[in-house]
Amino acid sequence: MDPVNLFAVASQHSRWLSVRQSTIAQNIANANTPGYKAADVTPFESTLAATQLTMTQTRPAHMAPTGRGPSDPETREDESWETMHSGNNVSLEQQLMKAGEVGGAYALNTGLVKAFHRMLMASSKG
Amino acid sequence: MFDPLRVALKVAGSGIEAQSRRLLVVSENLANAQSTGNAAGADPYARKTVSFVSELDESQGARTVKIDQVGLDRRPFRLEYDPSHPAADANGYVKFPNVDMVVELADMREANRSYEANLQVVKQARSLINMTLDLLRGS
Numbered sequence: 001m002d003p004v005n006l007f008a009v010a011s012q013h014s015r016w017l018s019v020r021q022s023t024i025a026q027n028i029a030n031a032n033t034p035g036y037k038a039a040d041v042t043p044f045e046s047t048l049a050a051t052q053l054t055m056t057q058t059r060p061a062h063m064a065p066t067g068r069g070p071s072d073p074e075t076r077e078d079e080s081w082e083t084m085h086s087g088n089n090v091s092l093e094q095q096l097m098k099a100g101e102v103g104g105a106y107a108l109n110t111g112l113v114k115a116f117h118r119m120l121m122a123s124s125k126g
Numbered sequence: 127m128f129d130p131l132r133v134a135l136k137v138a139g140s141g142i143e144a145q146s147r148r149l150l151v152v153s154e155n156l157a158n159a160q161s162t163g164n165a166a167g168a169d170p171y172a173r174k175t176v177s178f179v180s181e182l183d184e185s186q187g188a189r190t191v192k193i194d195q196v197g198l199d200r201r202p203f204r205l206e207y208d209p210s211h212p213a214a215d216a217n218g219y220v221k222f223p224n225v226d227m228v229v230e231l232a233d234m235r236e237a238n239r240s241y242e243a244n245l246q247v248v249k250q251a252r253s254l255i256n257m258t259l260d261l262l263r264g265s
Contacts (some may be wrong), residue, residue, distance in 0.1 A: 014258070015130070017254075018129070018130035018131045018134070018254070019130045021130065021131060021134045021247075021250065021251060021254060022130040022131065022133040022134035022137060022188060024134075024247065025133075025134035025135075025137040025138045025141075025188075025244075025247045025251065026134075026137050026188050026189050026190075028138065028141060028240075028243045028244055028246075028247050029137045029138060029140055029141030029144070029180075029189075029190060029191045029244060029247075030141070030178070030180045030189060030191050031141075031240050031243065032144075032145075032148075032178050032236070032240055033178040033179060033180045033191055034177065034178070034179075036180050036189075092239065092240070092243045095243070096243060096246060099246070099247065099250050102250075102254075103250055103253065103254065106254050106257055107257060110257045110258060110260065110261055113261055114260075114261060117261075
């Protein structure tokens with residue numbers, strides 16, 4: 001039977017969302033820093049695609065696992081709505097909209113985990 | 127491994143601190159908008175400026191913000207003719223601070239806006255943490 005990996009994907013997604021939230025926090029904190037460029041994390045799809053299944057080493061004679069585990073989200077520079085004279089391109093409106101997106105996605109994520117957990121409990125309790 | 131949401135709280139905290147320091151400098155400038163020097167011909171209060179710099183927190187991989195330096199505005203002082211003033215020079219001119227009310231108020235509004243945005247981030251990070259904790263509650 002295939003292992004059920006929804007929890008793994010969900011925790012990876014929530015980690016990605018947390019990293020995105022901390023990147024947004026960083027942009028907003030630096031909203032008035034001269035020369036600061038806004039950053040954003042790479043999309044979740046690419047983070048997920050970069051993740052490979054790892055082999056498990058159950059005996060010492062086995063090959064060492066080669067695949068990479070869950071990869072950490074990376075940040076990159078973001079295209080922004082506006083650039084200030086000081087070279088700063090953080091737009092507070094844009095960042096707060098992104099924060100709203102993160103909040104909604106996080107609620108969806110935890111809701112799904114809850115529902116899945118209920119399903120598991122229902123099937124194990126009988 | 128660090129928790130990104132806690133990092134977000136910390137970064138937003140640094141933003142709040144920086145903006146409140148900026149507000150402090152603005153209030154200093156406004157309060158001293160009419161402070162002249164003591165002796166005849168002495169320089170009055172000079173407007174203070176504040177600049178931010180982002181600082182990489184190595185342990186957490188996040189860029190917090192801090193006050194770079196509080197400098198003095200080098201614009202010339204405003205001169206007014208008032209021979210009876212104690213700080214008047216030989217020609218009867220008094221030097222008044224180079225504080226422009228409109229600039230200070232605009233600066234204050236911007237600090238206010240940035241402060242609110244940081245506060246919003248703190249609120250949201252807290253609500254995300256709460257959503258995660260809610261998973262533990264019996265459903």
